[in-house]
Amino acid sequence: MSDAARTPDRILLVLVGVVGLLVVVALAVVFTRGGPAPLDEASPAGVVQRYSKAVIDGDSAAAEKYLTDGARSRCLGTYGGVPRPARVVLVSTTERTDSATVRVSIVQSSQGGPFGPPEYEMEDAFMLLKVGSEWKIDQPPYPLTSCTLEPVKR
Template sequence: MNAAAGKPDKVIIVIVSAVALLVIVAIAVIFTRGEPEALSEATPAGVVQRYSTAVIEGDPGTADSYLTESARSFCNGFIQGGPPPSRVVLISTNERTESATVRVSIVYSFQDGLFGPSDYETEDRFSLVKADGRWLVDKAPSQLLSCVPSPVKR
């Protein structure tokens, strides 16, 4: 009787050990996956990735370096409202010889909703043009506009 009573204990120990191992592996995967892969700056998606990162990190100077003159002039009188998005996810890229369209999902994360943390997601697109062999953002979604303040003339 004692031998039969000991067998279920061993099975439970094996099951609990297997579950613990799976949890440890899952945690290791989550913490080691790191940053998303940087796309080539020679591609429209790579330019959008760098531009969006600069906007989200609050670096308007870097973001401005990816804009055409036309896109910069659009900023005149524009007032940015609200917090920047949490992340931008690439949906698709349509590249042509001298222009490209990059569709993205723009995600906002909020920590203090009525039911806890929540996300809001919307789709939009970037328009890019090739100037001097380099891709530049000609039109960005309004949520991702980064306008460098111009000095006030006195």
């Protein structure tokens, strides 16, 4: 075979090799990236991040630590039949002297669907109060409401 006939074969092999390498690198990046960086736990957004993670993980006891006494006394438990959110994304934070509002995007998904699990996204807000030197959630959005329904000890 002549050198001219082998050149396109070599170029094709090199191109296929480069594309294969790019696919492997892309997969490695996707599968090795970590979760979101933890925010400062003394900030309103950091409190919301930890509370949301506890709710998504189904840990009501851990989530309750971030609620005010008033929020715990008003809590009616988790909403049965409603799937836990799949993820919560920070939209904005407005911090005042004794209160804060943390707006989030809440994504929920459910089972089934001919094209995969359907997702629903909504934007809502957490209302926080400063209790002593700590931020506490006074009003979580209803999809992220979680408590154990034990009476608050006073």
